[in-house]
Amino acid sequence: MVPTLTWTPEGVRFIDQTKLPLEESYVLATTYDQVADAITTMVVRGAPAIGVSAAYGVVLGALKTKAATAQEFAPEFERICARLAATRPTAVNLFWAIDRMKRLFAKLAGSGVPLVEIQQKLLAEANTIYDQDIASCRAMGAFGADLMPDEGGVLTHCNAGALASCGYGMALGVIRSAVERGKHLHVFVDETRPFLQGSRLTAWELMADSIPTTVICDNMAASLMRKGRIQGVVVGADRIAANGDTANKIGTYNVAILAREHGIPFYVAAPWSTIDLATATGDAIPIEERPAREVTHYAGKQVTPDGVGISNPAFDVTPARYITAIITERGVMRAPYTESLKEMELVS
C-alpha cells in the first residue's frame, strides 16, 4: 500500500509527490499551517487525499492550541479551518472534510465536552475519514471492475490512484480491481502536463503493481483511439455537480470528447464526497489557476521565451453528456445524472 499520508504522534507524514518517481522522500507536517502548505505546493494532491489531509490539519490545529476551553478555542478553530479551506478551490472533498470536522466540533463544543476530549474525538473523526476513504476506493473498484473490458487498453488521465487517496485509488482502484479479477488490461497513461501526475505518479503506482503500463503525451490519445488500442477510459474527479458535470484535472474534457468521437466509454470514478449537489452545473465550479512556472519550466529548466503569456488552469469541466457512467462506493450511476445522483443520495 502506498503511504500517501499517515497520521503519527508528531504530525502528518506525506510522501512528497513533487519528488516522485525518482526520489521516495517524506515530509512531516507538525502544524496545520504546514499541512496547508503541503496541499498548496502539491506535496499531497488528489481530491480525496487533500480532504483527509485537511481533516488531519484541523486535528493538528486543535492539538496545538494554547486555549483552555472549547469556547476559548472556537475563534481559533474557525481560523484554522479557513486557512485549510483556502489552499485549493476546486476539489470539493476539501470543504466536505473540513465541514465534517466543523460539525463535530460545533456539536461537542455545544454539549460542553472538555477541550481535551474534543481533541481526541476530532482525531478519531479524521481517522474515520481516512478509513472510509480506503473502504470507498475498494467499493468503487468492485463496482467499476464490471465495466472494464475483459482485455484491452484502458486510458487514464492524471492520477486518481492510491496517491490521490488514502490507498487503492479511484480510477486506478477500478483498474486494480479488474486486474485482480483476471482481466487483462494494458493501461495507457496520459503524462498530464504540466505537473506530470500521469508519467510521474500513475506510472509509478502501476509499475509497483506490475500492471502493464505505457506512458503517452497528452496529445497522443486520439491517435491511439483511432488505431483501436483503447477500449475504455477511466478518470477521477475533483467535483461533480448535481447534473453530473465533472471537474477534473485539466485535459479530462479533451479526453472525454475524443472518447465519444471514437465510440469508447468514458467513466468517472470518485467517492461520494466528490459529489456536490449544492452546485447545480459545472459552470458554477471554481477553477483554480496555478502558477505560470509550472508551464514555463520543466524539471527546473526554463523552456519558454522570457515574458510569454501563459494559461494554466488546473482543471476543466466535462459536461455530463460525455460521461458514460459515474462510479462511486454506493454504486454506478448513468444519465440522466440529475435523477440518478438524487436517487443514489438516498442510499447510504
Add this chain to the structure above:
Amino acid sequence: MVPTLTWTPEGVRFIDQTKLPLEESYVLATTYDQVADAITTMVVRGAPAIGVSAAYGVVLGALKTKAATAQEFAPEFERICARLAATRPTAVNLFWAIDRMKRLFAKLAGSGVPLVEIQQKLLAEANTIYDQDIASCRAMGAFGADLMPDEGGVLTHCNAGALASCGYGMALGVIRSAVERGKHLHVFVDETRPFLQGSRLTAWELMADSIPTTVICDNMAASLMRKGRIQGVVVGADRIAANGDTANKIGTYNVAILAREHGIPFYVAAPWSTIDLATATGDAIPIEERPAREVTHYAGKQVTPDGVGISNPAFDVTPARYITAIITERGVMRAPYTESLKEMELVS
C-alpha cells in the same frame, strides 16, 4: 527574418532548434552526412525546411566528391540521396526535394554536361527551392489571411512557422499576413509535447513579431474552446494524401476533433510540395516513432519511472472530414479534397 537555414561557401548554416528559445546558436554542416544528422536530431525540423536542407545536402555531396565525371559520380550521388532520404519518413517534402535534385542530375548527366557545371546547377536548383519556399509561404499567407477572424483567438499546434520553412511560415505565415492586414489576433500556442516546438519555437517567433501569444499545455485547448476564447485553428502539414487526409505533428488530430466539436474552423496551411497525390489516403502515410527518451527525459532529467513503456509517434493523421480548408500557395481548397486537389494540381 529568422535564419532557419542559410547556404554559405562553407556549407549549410542552421539555427540550432534544439537550443531555442534560451540560446540562439548555430550549427554549420559542411558535409551531406552532417546535414542528414541535423535533420535526424531535429537541429532543423519542419516539412519544408527539411526538404530544402536535403537539397543543400545533395549539393554538398556533389561539391565534395572526388569523382571526375558525372558518370563516375552517379552511384555516389545515389548513395547521398539515399542517406538524406533515410533521415525521417513522414514529411513528403523531403522526398520531393531530393527527387527534384535527382531529376535535374539525371537530365544534366544524360546530356553530357561536365560535372563542375552540374555542381553549379544543383546549387542553383537548391537556391531556387529555397526562394520558392519563401514565396510559397507569402502566397499561402495572403490566401489564408482572408480566412482568419477579424479579431479573436487562433490556436496553432507545433511550429509551422518561419523555423519550419525558409521564412515567414505556413500556419504562422497565415497569422502574420492576417496581422499585417490589421486583424487583431491573439495566438494560443499548444506547447506540443514532447519536443515543445510550440512553447520553444512558435512562442519565440511570435514574440519576436510582437504578436500577442499565450502558451498552453496541449491538454488545455478544449477548455479554452468551450469558453469561447478560440475562433479558428491553423496548423501545418507533413504530408497530405490525395483524399485530403493530413499527417502533421502528433496531437493535430486531437485538436481537429476538439475544433469540430466546438464548431470552430480547422485550417491546414502547407506548400504544394506537401501534397502527395501518389498516396491515396492517410492510412498509407508512414508515421515515424521517435526515441522514448524524448518523453522520459527533459533537459537531461528523467521524469518517468525506470523501465516504463513509452509510445512516441511523431505524427498523427487527421482525416479529411475534420479539415475546413487546405491553404496552399496555389489557393484554398475545400472538401471534397479528392476533387479539389486534383483540380488545383492543374493550376501552377
